[in-house]
Structure formats: structure tokens, C-alpha cells
Amino acid sequence: MTRYAPQLQLGLILATLLLAFWLSADFQHIAAGVAIFLLGMVMLEDGFKALGGSVLERILARATGTLPRAMGFGVLATAVTQSSSLVSVISISFLSAGLITLQAGMGIIFGANLGTTTGAWLIAGVGLKVDIARYAMPMLAIGAVLMFQRAPAIRGAGQVVLGIGLIFLGIAFIKDGFDAFSARFDLSQLALAGLVGLAVYTLLGAAATVVMQSSHATMLLVITALASGQIGYENALAVAIGANIGTTVTALIGAASANYQGKRLALGHLIFNFATAIAALVLIVPLRHAVDLISDLLGIRPDDFALRLAVFHTLFNLLGLAIMVPLMARLVRFLERRIAAPAPNISKPRYINADLGAFPAPILAALGNELRHLHENAARLICEGLNLRLDDLTQSKDIGVTVARSNDPILLDFERRYEDKVKSLHAAIVEFSAQKATLELPATTVTRLQELRDAAGAVVRAVKAIKHMRRNTQRFTTVPHGEITQLYDNLRCEIAQILVEIERLEGMAPEARSSLWIEEERAALDHEARAAVRQVEGALQTRRISAADATSFLNDSGYAFEAMRALLDAAQLIYRPPDMAEAEIERLLELDDDELTQKSAQDVS
Template structure:
């Protein structure tokens, strides 16, 4: 589509420039305005530091809060498109509910009307270019600073400056343009005018992907007398339909929840537009009444358009809110949640790439998904049922009872449930590396990739164990069975402890257990050969079984180390004061060797 779309737009612009050189100023004004919006968004991403994302996560506890957040955030950012993209990103990452996301979209539609008020009441009545130049000049100084907040403020200030400059050039362009060509000659009245100009407004917003830019263009053209008030109303209605293109494009890389939200956005804006078209006459009368009430001059059509834009958006929300629950049910029935596929990434999609907060959180969820798959394979590979292991209060007794082999192709399961997920995680972190991400967030992302690597290595170790687990634990074979049962017990116990760590509140998690467990593993690993020697001398263990066990114990202790290190990196918060205390108390590699009592070292 882009292959045809881009040449068509460029060709149309060149033709317009050829017909009238004054149209260049209007086009340049639109371009400068859109560039300002991009800089404003970049400034938010730098300066926000995840602030808006954190607020968004908490702002969807109720429909009223979600609606209020949509209004406030869009008013501050002057971009319903950005708010829509953030909402889709958080919804795809599983951080907010669908009903909360829809509430935010409703609020964003009301919030976007404040842009029309600012332009009509401020931008068209004074020389805003005089404010734009100092803002742009000051912003350049800030953009080149090392501090992210200062650079963010610089980008935001430049964005506002370019917005003002774009509005100025659009206004000047239309003022000059009207001396050559009177666009009001193309005005259409009645139902035909409503339909045609609504379509024009929709197409213009789809091309620019900004209803705010379209509204500014409409207001500047209206103030210059280049379009009629009636046609401007229709253009504003069309702009509301066209603005859904951003959410639709954003949902293409999202999961089913993102697609549901994009459909809700389209349905809401289309219904609002239909109601506005159907009730255009009563709405115009209401605008006239409100304008007289607040002192807006009868011929101040720009301000009256701002009133109209607000009224029909508020009306749309008022009509949809009572049907919100039924809308959610419709969306859930229309776009069915796919059956869970444990072999595919659940949370990693292009929609969560947009913002640092969702990148990290989605990756954390996916790594946990990988661990859940892995721990099931690990326990099943040891002939232990995961649910039974997590439910028992006597792991050793459960292991002694578990002699029935699992019907399991561990190699095939590893390829399908672990390797595929791990490949998705690696590909995702590589994408993140290509983006401008805060170094701290990038470090945490790469740390999570390392956690995934630890988990994968643990599963590979169990793959090596599987053959002799089947050989020595399905039926009792004396000391060899006892040795393998001890390995199975230790691995199962670590899986249980890691699960408990995950269920513990973050502020109560401690790394001390992990250090103690690591010390115990190192001690057992060093004394394993001594124990085997003693059993061989007593005649309780054959040389063949001893050789197998020594190889397999290395794999088993390796798996335990990997699981503990994965749990440490994933669950323990390093930034807290308690974590700092625990760092001082934690054992380093030298202390781990010294921590094993002498009697343990000689145990056999």
C-alpha cells in the first residue's frame, strides 16, 4: 500500500505547488506542525521517564478514572494519537484491562477538543510566531544537554514552538491564498455537503494521521474565509473518523486485546460521527445558544467550531457509556482470544516496543512464561508431576513414590516449548537494542535475557539426566536409585522454593536463602565423589553406575545453579535498601567454598 500511497501524496503536493505557489506555505505549515507533534512526543518519552505509563497503570481502576485520565493526558499532550498508542501498548502487555483501555479512548476524544479551543481562542488571534522563535532557540540549548530530563524539556519546547510556527504559516498561507483562489466556490450545502466534506475530513486525517493537525487546518481555513462554516462542521466530523487510523495501524502489531481496542475506537468514533450528522441542525442551534450564553460573537466561526467539536464528542461519550459493558462483550465475541499456545510468545509484540515501561514489563512476563514451561519440563523429565511437587509437604517421600515414567519426548518438548520462546526473547531484546532506550532500562532488559539463558541451560542439563533417571529410578536398584532420588529431591525442592519466592511480596523477598542454597549445592557437588568412592568400596555401587552418577550429578548441580541464579536476577530487587544490606551479607565465591563445614566435606 505504501508503494502507491507515497508517490500519490508527493504527486498531489507537487501539482498543488505548480497550481499555486502560495499553497506551499500552507503545506509547509502543516509539515512544520506535524514535525512539532513528533518532537513533542519525543520530548515526552525522554522527560516522562515512564511517569505517564506508571500513572496509566493505576488510572484504570474504574471507568470514571480511565475517562478522566484520557481527558487529562490528551489535554496535556495535545495528541490523542499518542495516548491511543500508549494505551494499546499497555493493553498488549497485559497491564490494563480492556474496559479501562476503552474508557481512556473515550476520554481522549473529549481531551482532543481542547486543541481546537486553544487554536481558535489563542492561535488565530495573536501573532504566535513571535512566541515560537524564542521557544525554538531556547530548546536547542536544552536538546544538547546530557541530562535526559533537560533534553526532554528541550524537545517538548521545540515541539510547542514548531506547533505555533506551523499554525502561523497555515494562517498566513490561507490569508494569501484567498486573494488568488476563492475555495468557497467549492462549498456544498445540505446533505451532499455534509457527506462530501465529512469524507474529505476523514481522508485528510488518514493522510496526516493527526486529527489535531486537521482541525488546525480547518480552523485556519475557516478564519481566512476559505471554507464555509457549514462545511467546516462536516470536516470536523470527518476528522473524528479519520483519527482512528492511528489506533488501527498501532493494533496491527498488537495482540488480540490491542485489536479489540482499535475496533472499539473505530465503532465509537463512527457512531459519534453518525449521530452528529443526523443531529446537525439541533447541534448547530445548541452551539448558537451556548455561544450567545458565553459571549462568543455571532461571526466568530472558529470559536463556534470549537464549541461544536466539544459538544458532539461529549455527546458521543454520553451515548456510549451506558452501553460500555455490552460493547466489551461484543468486542470479546467478535475478536476471540486465541487458545493459549505455550510454545509461542504471549506478551512480546510490536505494540509493546513503543514505550520503555511496556518493553521491560512485557519481557518480564515472557521470561516468567518461559520459566513455567521450563520447570514443568524439568520436573516431568525427572518423572515428577509438577502439580504434585508444588502441593506436597514432603518432597523426599513424593520422590520415592514417583517410579512411573512420564510419556515424554523431552527433545521435542524442549524445541517446541523452550527453544522457540527463548528465540522470541532474544529477537525481542535485539529489537530493543536498536531503539533509543534509557541505559538503565536496557541493562535490565539484557539482564532478563540472561535469566532466560540460565533457564534454558537448566533444561538442557535435565535433558542429559533423563536417560539415567529412567534407567535407575523406575525400579529400585539400591544405592544408585538412592543417589538419583537425592538429586531429584534437591531439584524439586529448589523449584518449590523459587515458586514460594515468586508468591512472596516483592518487599519481603530475600536473597539470603539463595546464598544458603548455593552454598549447600557447592558443598554437595564437592563431596559427591567421596560419597561414591565409599559406596564402591562397600560394594553398594557398581563402577558403571558410579560413572553415570558422577557425570549426571554435574548436570544436576549445574541445573540447580542456573535456576538459583535465574531466581536471584529475576526476583530480588537490587535497588532497595534491604538489597544493599543483603549484598553486604551475601556470600562471594570464596566464602561459598569456606561456608561448607568440614564434616560436610568429608561426608560420604
Template sequence: MKRYTLPVAITALLLAFWFSPDAQEIAAGVAIFLFGMLMLEDGFKLFGGGALERLLERATRSTPRAISFGILSTSLLQSSSLVSIVTISFLSAGLISLVGGVGIIFGANIGTTTGAWLVAGLGLKVDIAAYAMPMIAISIVLVFQKAKLLRGIGYALGGLGFLFLGIHYMKEGFDAFQDQIDLTRFALSGLLGLVIYSLIGTTATVVMQSSHATMVLILTALAARQISYENALALAIGANIGTTVTAIIGSLGANFQGKRLALAHLIFNMTTAMVALAFIAPLRDMVDKISDLVGIGVADYALRLAVFHTVFNVLGVALMLPFLTRLIAFLERRMPEPIPDVSRPRYLNEAIDEFPQTLESALRKEVFHLYENAAELILHGLNLHRDAVFATSDVAALVRSSRRPLELDLNEAYERRVKTLYSGIVEFASRAGDARVDPDIAQRIYALRDVASNIVQAVKSVKHLRRNMLRYTVRPQGAPTELYDDLRTQIARIAVEIRKLSLADPQDRSTLWFDLERARIEEDARSTAQRVDALIRKRELSAVAATSFMNDAAYAYGAMRELIEAARRYYVERDSSVAEVEQILSLDEEELKEAMTSTGATPAPKDPVTRLS
């Protein structure tokens, strides 16, 4: 079916142009208007710098604030579709609650009515094309500037210019129709007219992917007296239904939370539309009274339509708000949270790709998901239960008592629970790097990818030492068992300390701890080597067992270094002022060498740390 959609649409347009040249002006007006909306959205994304995302996080702390944010943001951006997509993106990334997301959708439906007021009150009564031309000309100069802020302003200014120009051409096209075709001959009254024109409004919005563009088309046609006032009301109701399609499409790549929000959007708009259709006569009387009260002329149907659009959307919110809790409960029952599959990415989906704040936040959560999987495999690979390790106050005693081998295919578990996630993270980071994001955000995204690499390397190291570890720790065998138990204890201790970091407040984390821990690892590596030498001389350890152990010790200390480096990159605060203080407190390379020398340790060679440009 999709294969024929484009040819049919183009053929229909060409036929319309053939039979009525004036249809070209209306079609061009719609196209220019939609192009202006795209430019406006691109401009916002370019110079917004994550401002909307940051506001969105703060605005969902209560339902009234979420609704207010939806009204304000949609009024400023003149695109409820963009606000809906941003909200789905944040909800999918787990940054806002479902209640907050639904509140924003409620507010966006009210905010989108401001577009009708602008068009009816200004666009149809002023020669806005005269303002559009200079705006477009200035915007082109700004678009070609290197500064991102100026380019963003240029796109936004050009978008507004094309919006104005599109309205002008739609108005001119419908005015020209008056001399050729009287579309009011197709007007339908009564219930049949309400149903048919509501469906037409829905279809037009689905095709154009913009209820705002549909409302402009309705208003310009109404101003040119090409449609009746009654049919225009039905078209406006249909446009509200059609706007949910954008949210539904945006939710296709989202997780279950994004799909819940899209369903809430559909339920809200359908309920509002049904109530408006059922009570169209009382609503029209209310609109007339309000219009008379504020001085809107009896024959000014365009402004009266703007009043109607606002009234039925506000009434829809007032109707649904008392049932918000029940709506959320219904959504959660209808779309239950799936049983988490630890082997698949939880937060990386297409719905979050458009906005920089969600890119970084979702990736950060996914990297932590990878670490949780990896920590469990590392501890189980050492024959230790993760929950027992995190619950004990004496890790060494727990290690000595853990002799029974755990049923675990570490290679299979690595492929399923670590490698698959890591592949998803690498692919996502590359995709995010290709997107138009701030260099600082791109740098942090690549840094998170490197954290994932550290984690994966730690798991690989444990894979290498597991065979000999099982050989010497399932039953006591003297010195080799004690040596391997010490390695198990040290790795488990690192896992416990990293867990404490995850539970600590950000201000309580210091880079000094990482440097001291790194020094301790190097000291332990040195003392372990000296201990092995002493055991060989005492003939308590054979040369063969010593060789195997030294290789395994290299893997174990490599895993510890990778885990410490991953924790450093993940948990150190990004705030510049905090980072500066931490840098003063942290040990530099010379101080680290002095600390290790004072304990008799020698720095061991480390893998080079990737430096981001």
C-alpha cells in the same frame, strides 16, 4: 497499491504548487505543524522517564479515573494518537485492563478538543510566529546538551515552536487564497454536503495521521472564510473518524487485547460521528446557545467550531458510557482470547517497543512464561508430574513412588517450548537495547535476558541426565536408584521453593534465603560425592555406574545452581533501599565459605555470573 501512493502524493503536491504558489505556504504549514508534533512526542519520550506509564497504571483503577486521565494527558500532550498508542502498548503488555484502556480512549477524545480551543482562541488572534522563533532557537541549544532532561525539554520546546509556526503559515496561506481562489464556491449544503465533507475530513486525517492537524487546517480555512461553517462542522466530524486509523495501525503489531482496544476506538468514534450527523441541526442550535451564553460572537465561527467539537465529543462519551459493559462483552466475543500457544512469546510484540516501562514489564512476564515451560519440562524430564510435585507435602515420597516413565520427547519439547521462547527473548532484549532507554532500564532488560539464559541452561542439564535417570529409576536397582532418586528429590524441592517465591509478597523475599539455599546445594554435592565413595568401597556401586552417576550429578547440581541464580535475579527487589537492607542480611563470600566449612562442605566451582556494566 502502496507502491504508487508516494509518487501520486508528490505529483499532486507539485501540480498544486504549479497552479497556485500560495498552496506551497499551506502545505509547508501542515508539514511544519506535523514535524512539531513529532518533536513534541520525541521530547516527551526522552524526558518523561516513564512518568506517563506509571500514571497510566494508577489511573485505570476505575473508569472515571481512566477517563480523567485520558482528558488530562491528551490536553497536555496535544496528541490523542500518542495517548492511544501508549494505551495499546500497556494493554498488550498486560499492565492495564481492557475497561481501563477503553476509558482512557473516551477521555482522549474529549482531551483532543482543547487543541481546537487553543488555535481558535489564541493561534488565530495572536501573532504566534513571533513566539515560535525564539522557542525554536532556544530549543536547538538545549537539544545539543548531554543531559537527557535538557534534550527532552529542547525537543518539547522546539515541537511547540514548530506547532505555532505551522499554524502561522497555514493561516497566511489561506489568507492569500482570498485574492485568487474562493473555495466557498465548492461549498455543499444539506445531507450531501455533510457526507462529502465528512469523508474529506476523514481522508485528511488518515493522510496526516493527526486529527489535531486536520482541525487546525479546518480552523484556519474557516477563519479565512475559505470554507463554510456548515462544511467545517462536517469536516470536524470526519476528522474524529479518521483519528481511529492511527490506533488501528498501532494495534497491528499488538496482541488480541490491543486489537480489541482499537476496535473499541473505532466503534466509539463511528457511533459519535453517526449521532452527530443525524442530529446536526439540534447540535448546532445547542452550540449557538452555549456560544451566546459564554459571549462568543455570532460571526466568530472558529470559536463556535471549537464549542461544537467539544459538545459532540462529550455527548459521545455520555452516550457510550452506559453501554461500556456491553461494549466490553461484545469485544470479547468478537475477538476471543486465542488458545495460548506455550511455544510462542505471549507478551513480546511491536506495540510495546516505544515505551520503556512496557519493555521491561513485558520482558519480565515473558521470562516467567519461559520459566513455567522450563519447570514443567524439568520435572517431566525427571519422570515427575508438575502438578503432583507442587501439591505434595512429601516430595521424597512422591519421587520414590514415581516409577512409570512419562511419554516425553525432551529434545523436541526443548526446541519447541524453550528454545523458541528464548530466541524471542534474546532478540527482543537486543532490540530494546538499541532503543533510546535509560541505562538503568537497559541494564535490567539485559539482566532479565541473563535470567532466561540460566533457565535454559538448567533445562539442558536435565536433558543430559534424563537417559541414565530413566535407566535406573523406572524399576528399583538398589544404590543407583537411591542416588538418582535423591537428585530428583533435590531438583523437585528447588522447583517447589521457587514456586513459593512466586506466590510470596515481594517484601517477604530475602536474599538470605538464596545464599542459604546455595550453601545447601554445595553441601549436598559434597555429601553425595562422599556417599558414592562409600558405596564403591562397599561394592554396592560399580565403578561404571559410579562414573555415569557423578557425571549426571554434575549436571543435576548445575541445574540447581542455574535455577537458584535465575530466581535470585528475577525475584530480588530492585528498590535501592530494600536492596541495601538485603545486602546487609545476605551472606558474603567469606561467610558462605564459613557456613559450608562448618557443615563439612567444600565450595564447588560455579559458572561465572555475567556482570553488567
């Protein structure tokens, strides 16, 4: 039965609409207005994603350091975009990618709830008092022209203008529809007083918002109906409370494909809105008195119930903030306990399996984190393939001594570990990069996606190179074989030093990272490779190693240096911030070939 529930719900809604259309032509006018309004909301949302999505991301990333700043962003972003759904989706994406904290995400949701009240003020204060259909027509024409341009920014601006025009037109249709409807029918006779009215109309408000997926649309309907006398003031207050509950469904839908952090945020949103609604219902009488007092102070006429509803909508959302903000720490702790973080699985993606939308910042952040996950798995496998332990190396004061003492064989199925912990992650990263590259993203974001995908390939190349040299490494380093053992230990030491340096990069602040040392190491590798060949030739000529051992070492040293170059390539791509690329190139140009060669010689000696 559950399987067919969505189809049954859709069928019931369509049947109800058809019956209403048959009973009243005026209802068709109202329904068309709601449809145009919702289409305008979608168009406005898409336009802001294309035009201002990256701007919102940059502001969000910088403006969520404290709870008041996070709430301020939520208020401002929702007031500008007129879409709490867009702000909620961006917040879930950022939280899923690890760019903001759960407390910051909740602060944004709190602010978005208050910011959504601006829609009620616009509808009640402007939409019902001005013939906005006159403004809608030129906006529709201008928006349509802009929307069909090739430039993404111009097309996004066109969607925003077209969306606003559709919203204005939808409001005009609904207003005219209710005016005509009120001449034939008087729905105010269906008004319910007392607790029954509160309960029934709260549920109606929640249901309408769930169906239309927009609290703005619900508030538009109730304010327009209130202005035309089709609904009583007390019942309209209850509908506004219900709309606040119904709007949480959007966040729940957005969190369905999010990771555990996104689910925490959606549950927190639900708790906040339900707590606000319950408080408003319990305190409905004193709230109404407060609305009357504030309205009188603002000069709002006693019979202007539409504007008084806007005051109520704002007041009870402020009440919710007054109740929940002091409980923020407890709420966050509850959410963390209720939806626990899953145990880390090094074999599966941790960051790119969440729905990150089409927002560049969380996409790149999640992919960067997944690359680090892949690199960590690969670094441990590389070390164990060489009879080393990554933790021992990162804690060592003398890597050479640690490598020389690491002669106990580490038994592992290298191929199986590679398949489970490296290859599977690499495949997921390649698939994620390919899917996101098809979106309408900025050119710099697409380029960065390609760089990170290439970095994943470099990590895999390093692991495959180590696989080829594993058998001889075990043979010559677990049991002393004279000078050939020393040669293999030198290779192990060089690989270990690069892995440790990359681990140190991970612990640095982004602005402190530099790719200069990578270029220096790459130049040094060429020198070291030639030095290793000369050393083997000398040992072979003096018969300190056999020809067979010399051949094995030369082959394995080729694999070792291939692995080291691949690790350096990956590190350069992973840890170089995209916006610092040009600065890095300029700094590299300051190093001439002689300086690189001199530095390489010093490192080798």
C-alpha cells in the same frame, strides 16, 4: 493491485499538490504551514517520549484502576502532550504487555478523544488572535540549541520546545496563506447545504486526517479557513466530525503489529469514534442549537465561528462519552468475542512478539512474562526428564513421598522438546533483548534487559544439565536398584523442592518476594553436594554400590547441582523487582557467613 495501492495513493497526493502549487502560490504558503505544523507535532511527540515517556508510563500504571481514573489520564495526557496518537500508542503497548486491562485501555481512549479538543480551543482562542510567529522564533532557536545536547533529558526538552515553536510557526503560515488566498479566491462558493454537505464534508474531514495522520492538523486547517471565510460554518462542523473518524487510522496502524489485545483496543477506538460521529450527524441540528446557547453563556461573539467550532468539537465528544460509557461492559464483551484470544502455544513467544514501542515499562513487563513462559516450559521438561510431573509436585503435601512413588518411565523425545519449547523461546528472548538494547532507553532499563537475558540463559543451562543425567535417572528410578536408587531419588527430591519453591514465588505479590531464601538455598547446595560425595564414598567402601554406579552418580550429581544453581540464578533475576535491588543487597549483607552455613546445615538435617 492491492500491492501497489500505497504507491498509487502517494503518487495521487503528490500530483494533486504539484497541480495546486502551479495554480496558486498562496496554496504553497498554506501547504508549507501544514508541513511545518505536522513536523512540529512529530517533534513534540518525540520530545515527550524522551522527556516524559517514563513519567507517562508511571502515571498510567497507577492511574487506570477505575474507568473514571483511566479516562482522566487520557484527558490530561492528551491535553499536555497535544497528541492523542502518542497516548493511543502507549495504551496499546501497555495493553499488549498485560500491564492494563482492556477496559482501562478503552477508558484512556475515551479520555484522549475529549483531551484532543483542547487543541481546537488553543488554535481558535490563541492561535488566530495572537501573532504567535513572534513567540515561535525564539522557541525555535532555544529548542535547536537544547536538542543538540548530549543529555537525553535536555535533548528531549529541546525537542518539545522546538516542536511547539514549529507548531506556532505552522499556524502563522496557514493563517497568512488563507488571508492571502481569500483576497483572490472565494472557496465559500463551494459550500454545500443539507445532507449532501454533511456527507461530503464529513468525508473530506476524514480523508484529510487520514492523509495528514493528525486530527489537530485537520482542525487547524478548518478553523483557519473558517476564520478567513473560506468555508461555511455548517460545513466546518461536518469536517470536525470527519476528523474524529479519520483519527482512528493511527490507532489501527499502531495495532497492526500488536497482539490480540492491541487489536481489540484499536477496534474499540474505531467503534467509539464512529458511534460518536453518527450520533453527531443525526443530532446536528440540536447540537448546533446547544452550541449557540453555550457560546452565548460563555460570551463568545455570534460571528466568532472559530470558537463556536471549538465548542461544538468539545460538545459532540462529550455526547460520545455519554452514549458509550454506559455501554462499556457490553463493548468490552463484544471486543473479546470478536477478537478471541489465540490458543496458547507453548512453543512460540506470547508476549514479546507485539510492537511495544520504546517504552521501558511494557518492554520489561513483556520480557518478564516471556521469561516466566520459558521457565514454565523448562520446569515441565526438567520434571519429565526426571520421571516427575510438575503438577503432582506443586499439589503434593510430601514431596519426598511423591518423588519416591514416581517410578513410571515418562517416554519423551527430550532433545526434540528442548528444541521446540525451550531453545526457540530462548532465541526469541535473546533477539528481543538485543534489539531493545539499541534503543535510547534509561540505563536502568538496559541493565534489567541484560539481567533478564542472563536469566533465560540460566534456565537453558538447567535444562541442558538435566539432559545429561536423564538416562541414568531413568535406569535407576524406574526399577529398584537398592541404595543407588535412593541416592538418585534424593537428587530428584532436591531439584523438585527448588522447582516448587520457584512456583510459589510466582504466586506471591512482588512486594512479598525476597531473594534471601535463594542465597540460603545456594549455600545449602554446597553443603549438600559435599554430603552426597561422602555418602557415595561410604556406600562404595562398604560395597553397597558398585564402582561403576558410584561414578555415574558422581557425574550426575554434578549435573544436578549445576541445574539447581542455574534455576536459583534465574529465579533471583526473574523475580527480583529492579527498584528493590539495593534493598535486597542491604538485607543480604545482614546475613553473615556463619548464619548461612547454620541455616544450610539445618535444611540438610
